[in-house]
Each structure stands twice: as structure tokens, then as C-alpha cells.
Amino acid sequence: xxxxxxxxxxxxxxxxxxxxxxxVVLDQKRKLLGSDVLKSGLDFSGTAETCLQAALHxxxxxxxxxxxxxxxxxxxxxxxxxxxxKTEIACHAKGCFHxxxxxxxxxxxxxxxNKVIKLDNVGRRIHFKMNRKCAAGTGAFLEEMxxxxxxxxxxxxxxxxxxxxxxxxxSFCTVFSxxxxxxxxxQGRKIEDIVKGVYHSMLKRVLEMDTLDxxxxxxxxxxxxxxxxxxxxxxLTGSEILVPPFPQLTGAFGAALYGLELESRPxxxxxxxxHT
Amino acid sequence: MKTPAEHRAPAFQAGKTLKKIMAxxxxxxxxxxxxxxxxxxxxxSVGPVELLRGMGFLVYFPENHAxxxxxxxxxxxxxxxxxxxxxxxxxxxxxTSDIGxxxxxxTPLSKAYGINALPKPDVLVFxxxxxxxxxDWFAWYAREFQVPLLGIFSHxxxxxxxxxxxxxxxxxxxxxxxxxxxxxxxxxxLERFQExxxxxxxxxxxxxxxxxxxxxxxxxxxxxxxxxxxxxxVVARGTQVAVEYYEQLLAxxxxxxxxxxxxxxxxxxxxxxxxxxIWGKLRAxxxxxxxxxxxxxASTYCNSWIYEQLDPEVPFKSMARAYTELFIVRNExxxxxxxxxxxxxxxxxxxxxxxxxxxxxxxxxRYGLPQRLQSVSGIATLxxxxxxxxxxxxxxxxxxxQIEAFIEQLEE
Ligand code: SF4
Numbered sequence: 253x254x255x256x257x258x259x260x261x262x263x264x265x266x267x268x269x270x271x272x273x274x275x276v277v278l279d280q281k282r283k284l285l286g287s288d289v290l291k292s293g294l295d296f297s298g299t300a301e302t303c304l305q306a307a308l309h310x311x312x313x314x315x316x317x318x319x320x321x322x323x324x325x326x327x328x329x330x331x332x333x334x335x336x337x338k339t340e341i342a343c344h345a346k347g348c349f350h351x352x353x354x355x356x357x358x359x360x361x362x363x364x365x366n367k368v369i370k371l372d373n374v375g376r377r378i379h380f381k382m383n384r385k386c387a388a389g390t391g392a393f394l395e396e397m398x399x400x401x402x403x404x405x406x407x408x409x410x411x412x413x414x415x416x417x418x419x420x421x422x423s424f425c426t427v428f429s430x431x432x433x434x435x436x437x438x439q440g441r442k443i444e445d446i447v448k449g450v451y452h453s454m455l456k457r458v459l460e461m462d463t464l465d466x467x468x469x470x471x472x473x474x475x476x477x478x479x480x481x482x483x484x485x486x487x488l489t490g491s492e493i494l495v496p497p498f499p500q501l502t503g504a505f506g507a508a509l510y511g512l513e514l515e516s517r518p519x520x521x522x523x524x525x526x527h528t
Numbered sequence: 529m530k531t532p533a534e535h536r537a538p539a540f541q542a543g544k545t546l547k548k549i550m551a552x553x554x555x556x557x558x559x560x561x562x563x564x565x566x567x568x569x570x571x572x573s574v575g576p577v578e579l580l581r582g583m584g585f586l587v588y589f590p591e592n593h594a595x596x597x598x599x600x601x602x603x604x605x606x607x608x609x610x611x612x613x614x615x616x617x618x619x620x621x622x623x624t625s626d627i628g629x630x631x632x633x634x635t636p637l638s639k640a641y642g643i644n645a646l647p648k649p650d651v652l653v654f655x656x657x658x659x660x661x662x663x664d665w666f667a668w669y670a671r672e673f674q675v676p677l678l679g680i681f682s683h684x685x686x687x688x689x690x691x692x693x694x695x696x697x698x699x700x701x702x703x704x705x706x707x708x709x710x711x712x713x714x715x716x717x718l719e720r721f722q723e724x725x726x727x728x729x730x731x732x733x734x735x736x737x738x739x740x741x742x743x744x745x746x747x748x749x750x751x752x753x754x755x756x757x758x759x760x761x762v763v764a765r766g767t768q769v770a771v772e773y774y775e776q777l778l779a780x781x782x783x784x785x786x787x788x789x790x791x792x793x794x795x796x797x798x799x800x801x802x803x804x805x806i807w808g809k810l811r812a813x814x815x816x817x818x819x820x821x822x823x824x825x826a827s828t829y830c831n832s833w834i835y836e837q838l839d840p841e842v843p844f845k846s847m848a849r850a851y852t853e854l855f856i857v858r859n860e861x862x863x864x865x866x867x868x869x870x871x872x873x874x875x876x877x878x879x880x881x882x883x884x885x886x887x888x889x890x891x892x893x894r895y896g897l898p899q900r901l902q903s904v905s906g907i908a909t910l911x912x913x914x915x916x917x918x919x920x921x922x923x924x925x926x927x928x929x930q931i932e933a934f935i936e937q938l939e940e
Contacts, residue, residue: 326925341933342940365926377937379902381911382930 261515262317264307265507266300266334267343268292268327271363271391272473273299274504275307280319280512282350286311287501289473296327304333320511324503326364338510340503341369341380347506348469349375351496355466359458360502361474361481363391368462381462387426389457391474396426397450400433401443409478412448419449429453451478455485469494476500537748537784537791542777546759549773553763554641560586561647567712568647570669572654572662573762574851576680576701578728578843580653581766582721583705583712588647590665592763593637594622597629598807598917600636607918620661621886621917627668649675651711653704657682657857659889676711678704682852687859689852697848722840724766725847729838734774735761736834741781742825743874746790747798748781751824752814753791755805758830765835796821797938800871802828803882804890804916809924816928820935826874828855828867829890856889863892868905877938878908880931885913885921910934 261280267273269292276287288306293299300323308315315333323331324343331337338346344360344367355373360366366383387393398405419436423429429450436446468491470482476499485493496502540546560566569585571577573592580587597603603621606628611617613631615624629635630646637643652666652675663679670677680700683693705716738757741748749757757777764770783789799817801824806813817824832855839846851857855866871879879901881893888894898909912930915921 326929339929339933339936341929342936376940379908380930380933380937382926 261319261512262311262313263508263511263515264304264318264321264333265343265504265509265511266304266321266323266325266331267340267501267503267507268296268300268323268325268330269340269363269473269503270326270365272500273303273325273327274473274501275300275303276501276504276508277307277311277313277318278505278508278512282509282512284498284501284505285313287498287504289500292327296330297332300327300331301333319515322507322511324507336511336514338507341367341382342377343503343506343510344471345369345371345375345377345506346509347502347504348471348496350505350509351502352467352469352494356469356494357462357464357466358469358471359461361390361454361458361470361472363473366390366458366461368458370462370465383457383461386424388424388429389454389461391472393426393429393454393457394450394474394478396430397433397447400430401437401446401450403443403447406477408447408450409480411444412451412478412480412484413444415442415444415448417442417445418452419445421449421453423453424457448484451481451484452488455481455488459485459488464489464491467494468492469496471496471499471502473500537789537793540749540753540757540777540780542757542773542780545773545776546757549760549764549769551641552769554637554643557586557588557647558637558641558643561645567650569708570649570652570666572658572666574658574854574856575653575655575662576704576847576851578724578766578838578847579701579704579708579721581724582717583708584714584717584720585650585708585712586647587763588649589763590626590669591622591662592759593629593635593646594626594917595805595807596636596640597625598622599810600639601808601919602629602634602636603808603917604919606632606634615664617886617918619886620659620665621915623661623665624886625917626665630669630672649673651676651678651708653678653680655680655682655851657684657851657854659856659887661889676707678707680704680851682857684857685859686852686857687861689849693852694845694848697852698844701847702844718843722843725838725843726840727768727771728766728835729840731761731765731770731774732833732835732838734771734778736836738774738778738781739826739831739834741778741785742823744785745798745875746788746792746795747823747825748784748789748791750791750814750817751801751805751827751830752810752817754827754830755810758833761833790823792818792821792823794821795823797878797935798823798825798874798876800824800826800867800874800876800879801882802867802879802892804829804884804887806882806884806914806919806922807916808919809914809922812924813931816931820932822935824880825876826870828870828892831870832856832866860895860897864897864900864904867892867897867901871901871905871907876907878910878934880934881909881911883911883913885915886918887916890916908934908938
């Protein structure tokens with residue numbers, strides 16, 4: 253990788269999540285030139301490289317012109333091309349602050365876990381929390397429910413929007429919720445009402461993880477594919493919920509921004525928190 | 529990339545002595561259990577050990593054995609055996625793993641010392657100052673071995689400690705004497721008891737001095753070392769062996785301070801650890817923190833193990849005080865103040881709360897304490913979920929990410 257200053261300055265961020273791998277390529281003006289999303293699968297290193305190549309391809313660039321590549325996410329240590337790793341907590345914070353430069357509470361709903369991250373008005377992280385080892389409120393919960401309802405994941409959003417009378421699901425646990433879903437199917441409740449109930453239950457689990465201070469930003473792959481969640485969250489909290497333009501890419505975007513910032517501050521280029 | 533070994537400071541010379549003390553402790557108990565020449569008492573870790581020593585008992589600590597089950601990662605497999613008996617997976621995993629170990633006849637003592645059975649007790653003695661689980665745990669063994677069970681029932685959640693608290697506890701300790709005399713088959717020996725109290729006090733003073741070396745920058749040792757080297761303060765408290773051990777360790781630590789030998793080379797951050805160790809992950813966590821140039825310089829678990837209130841002149845009353853003034857017995861305000869003072873004294877940049885699934889008594893992140901500390905003193909806090917012994921309650925990857933993110937946060 254060419255680590256010297258490059259005329260065009262090209263910055264990649266690769267976010268290897270437990271479920272999906274995301275890659276973005278930015279120019280030095282922080283403009284998104286290309287991106288890609290793939291299933292992480294079993295070969296994190298291979299997927300990361302394929303995903304990055306696809307993002308580069310869409311940007312019309314080649315890996316040779318990369319100025320830096322920063323990796324984040326669960327499989328961040330598996331990204332061979334990256335010399336720098338940052339946690340997804342740091343990267344989501346960086347990505348969200350780029351789009352909304354203000355004090356905020358970020359809620360990241362991922363495939364396997366959730367995070368609540370609090371930033372002050374200069375983007376410094378004050379506090380964060382991750383969900384306990386439980387699928388409640390994560391993408392895995394949605395997947396399980398889709399399976400029970402025999403639905404494709406991508407059909408859930410428009411179904412939920414059609415609901416007139418939402419079903420209440422009270423359980424905290426994914427398995428118990430699945431039983432409740434089955435009970436509602438048995439009672440002949442409409443599928444759209446059950447799906448909305450599933451969304452509602454999921455949001456409640458996430459929103460109750462912490463206090464919601466300042467602006468509330470919803471990010472992560474689950475929101476990207478289920479945008480109705482953000483609308484429901486607005487109703488639930490009674491306040492506006494911000495969503496960055498490409499919520500699934502926020503982590504990768506933040507990672508690329510770290511590379512860009514390190515490049516513009518050469519003295520901090522060694523400030524690598526990842527011990528790769 | 530640095531290998532884990534490169535992140536580590538050289539091993540402590542005292543480590544050899546430590547190994548010998550632990551071996552002698554178990555071998556002596558094993559020999560006594562076989563020969564029946566000396567009586568054996570099982571005691572909870574903050575139970576009235578000085579009295580037991582004063583009465584000539586050899587003392588065995590089930591919690592120490594349970595911690596070994598955790599450290600050797602045998603616990604997780606043994607816990608379900610106790611669960612099947614009706615001991616919930618939600619209660620103390622020291623209890624469940626230890627009873628599981630007994631029932632399955634699997635103990636880390638076999639591999640370490642060639643000992644295949646626990647030393648059968650003549651009596652079991654607990655103090656509920658730490659929790660109620662110890663009495664249920666000991667009660668199970670009392671039924672199993674058909675031996676007497678004695679206990680001290682402590683006041684808990686104490687703010688200011690009143691004289692009536694101390695009088696009550698002192699009386700309860702004193703009331704153990706007739707039963708213990710009968711079991712020991714010998715009369716109470718005040719002088720011997722006072723000697724044990726004196727040695728315990730000296731051990732505590734030395735242990736404190738050892739811990740205080742971690743206030744230096746760089747710190748010569750970390751919480752992960754403290755957790756290991758605390759062994760003699762538990763199993764040999766009230767004996768000359770413990771005193772000599774901590775004299776040796778203290779000399780070594782002072783030498784490390786003098787030569788600026790750091791536990792974590794290039795120490796950049798310092799943390800306070802609240803809650804139990806995650807025994808099966810001590811090494812992994814120690815390496816993770818070292819790779820992040822972070823030294824955990826103090827902890828509630830190790831730093832509150834100090835009983836300097838002991839006074840051989842007033843042994844019963846001072847024992848009552850020492851075992852009542854303990855952190856775990858105190859109310860939230862006391863705990864908040866205690867942690868704040870220790871964070872300051874040990875120059876910590878942040879506090880990590882280990883919320884241990886099966887030990888609410890040592891988990892202080894459940895009533896808003898981290899939030900209060902963060903808002904009052906501006907110190908960054910992080911709560912991780914795990915357990916002392918049940919590794920099914922611990923997500924290594926998630927915890928690693930949280931810890932790395934926390935250090936990133938301190939760096940930004
Ligand atoms: S204090 Fe916690 S770990 Fe210790 S015996 Fe009680 S419940 Fe178990």
C-alpha cells in the first residue's frame with residue numbers, strides 16, 4: 253500500500269461485522285466514491301478484500317492508489333490490507349459526527365449486537381454501552397422472527413407499514429418472543445400487525461439501554477434495511493430521530509475518516525490503537 | 529506485532545515461594561485429613577480464621593478452591609452438575625462449580641499436587657458479611673459430611689458502623705468458642721488466638737504496602753498480579769508464612785519501583801477494576817491490557833483485603849470491626865467514596881466495572897454507581913458483563929471490543 257501523500261488521496265474503510273462486511277472509499281474531501289456490502293461468511297480476510305476491491309471498482313480506482321485503509325468491526329484484525337484498526341464504537345461515532353456535528357446519542361443496531369454511544373458537541377466520546385449477550389433488539393432477533401413468520405427479511409418493512417393494529421410482544425428473550433409470535437399466528441392475527449409488533453419490541457429493547465440525550469441518531473445495517481424502524485422510533489420517543497445517509501456504511505465511513513485524519517496529522521500516524 | 533510475552537514484565541521471584549506456600553497448604557491439609565492428627569475447619573474467605581487458628585485447626589478455604597476451578601477453566605463444565613441438584617445457574621458460580629467439582633470428583637488439586645479429594649472437614653464456619661451464598665454452600669457440605677456448621681450472621685449495607693453492630697458480631701464470634709472447643713477437643717487458648725490476630729494484622733499491613741507500590745508510575749504490578757499474589761493473604765492469613773511471604777514480595781516490588789520496572793512496558797493508561805476477577809481469563813485480559821499499554825493499578829477485590837483494624841489486645845472486638853468495616857459489607861455511599869479515593873490514590877484514568885452475573889455482592893454496576901461516579905468526578909467508566917467462574921456468561925470478543933473502545937476513548 254502506498255502510505256505517502258497521494259495527489260488524489262484515497263481513503264478506505266472496511267467494517268467487518270459478524271454478519272455483513274462493508275467497505276467504503278473516500279476522497280480527501282470526504283466524498284464517498286464507492287462502497288460495497290457483502291455477507292461476512294466464514295473467510296473474513298477474503299470477504300474484506302473482495303468487498304474493498306468492489307468498492308474500489310465502483311470508485312473507478314485501484315488498490316495501488318489507496319492512501320490508507322483502516323479496518324473496524326468484529327473481524328477488524330482479519331483485514332490484511334489494513335495497518336490500522338479501530339473499534340466499531342470509535343468508527344460509528346466518527347461516522348455519525350461527520351454527518352451530524354453535534355452532541356448526540358448514537359444507537360447502532362447491528363446484526364449481532366447493539367451499541368449506545370454518547371458524544372459531546374466536539375465529537376468526543378463520553379460513554380458507551382453494548383447490549384448484553386442476548387439477541388434481543390439485534391438484527392439476529394429480526395432474522396429469527398422473519399424465519400418464524402416465513403417471511404423474507406426485505407418484506408418486513410413494507411408489511412410493518414401496513415399495520416393498523418399492532419400486536420404487543422412482552423418478552424425480553426428472543427425464544428419467548430418467538431413463542432409469542434406463534435401464539436399470535438395461532439390466534440389469526442394479521443401478519444403485518446405481528447411484524448410491527450416485532451419492530452416495536454426490538455426498538456424498545458434498544459431504546460431502553462440508556463438515557464437518550466441530545467440528538468438521537470439511529471445507525472447500522474438493520475435501520476438501513478428497515479427504515480420504518482426510524483419512523484417508529486420517532487413516535488416512540490416523541491423526538492426527531494436522525495439517520496445518516498447510508499446507515500449501514502457509517503462504521504466503514506468512520507474508519508476511512510480515521511485514515512484521512514491520521515494522514516493530515518502525520519505526527520499521529522502511529523497512534524494505532526490496534527495492536528496488529 | 530508484539531507477542532504476548534513481550535508485553536509482559538519479568539516473572540516475580542516471589543512466585544516460587546508462592547507456589548511452595550500453596551503446595552504446602554494443600555499437602556498439609558491432605559496429610560491431616562488422612563492421618564486425622566489435626567482437626568480441619570473449612571472457613572469462608574472473610575470468616576473468623578484467626579479464631580480457628582487460635583484453636584489449633586488447620587483451615588481450608590472453599591473459595592480458594594473455587595477460584596482454582598475458575599482459573600483452570602474447569603468450572604464451566606462442572607457448574608451444570610450442581611444446577612441439576614437445584615442450585616440455580618444464577619447463584620454464586622463458586623458454589624455451583626465447587627459442589628459440581630465434589631460430585632464429579634474432579635479437582636485442580638489432582639494435577640497440581642496429586643491430591644484427589646478435598647480435606648474432609650470437622651467443622652464448617654462462615655460469615656455472611658460477604659453474601660448469603662456461603663452459608664448455603666457450606667450447609668450443603670455440612671449435610672454431605674455430617675459435620676457441624678457454625679456461622680456469624682453479619683449486618684450488611686452499613687453506612688456508619690455503630691458500637692452495637694460490633695458488640696453483636698464480637699459476641700457471635702465469642703459464642704463460637706464452646707462449640708469449637710468441643711470439636712477441637714481442646715480448650716480455647718487466648719494467647720495462641722492473639723498471636724494469630726497479630727500475624728493477620730501484620731500480613732494486612734504488608735499486603736497494603738505491597739498494593740501501594742502500584743500507585744507509582746509506572747506501576748510495578750497490576751491487578752492481574754495482585755489476584756494471584758493474594759493467595760497467601762487468604763489461605764495463610766494469621767500465620768508467620770504469610771508475613772514472610774509479603775516481606776519478600778514487598779522487597780521485590782520496592783526494587784522494581786527503584787529500577788522503574790513496569791508491569792506494563794510503556795504504561796500509558798491506568799485503570800481501576802471493580803468486581804470479581806474473571807478467573808478463567810486472567811491471562812488473556814492481562815495480555816489484552818498490556819497490549820493496550822494499560823495497567824490496572826487497583827481493584828476493589830484486592831485492595832479491600834486489608835484487616836489492619838485487628839488488635840491482639842482486643843481480639844474479638846477488633847475482629848468484629850475488621851470483618852464489618854469491609855467494603856462488601858458497606859452501603860452505596862461508602863462504596864462510592866471508597867472507589868473515588870482509590871481511583872485518586874492509584875492515579876487511574878478510568879474505572880472498569882465487572883458485572884459478574886452470579887455474584888451480585890461483588891458487582892457494583894447495578895445501582896447506578898458508575899453513572900454517579902462519572903457525573904460527580906468526571907471519571908470515565910465502563911461496565912462489562914461476565915462472571916467469576918461461569919464462562920458461559922462471558923463474551924470474549926464483545927468484551928475485548930469494549931475494552932479497546934474504552935482505551936480509544938481515553939486516548940481521544
Ligand atoms: S461473595 Fe460472591 S463469589 Fe463470593 S461466595 Fe458470595 S456470591 Fe460467591
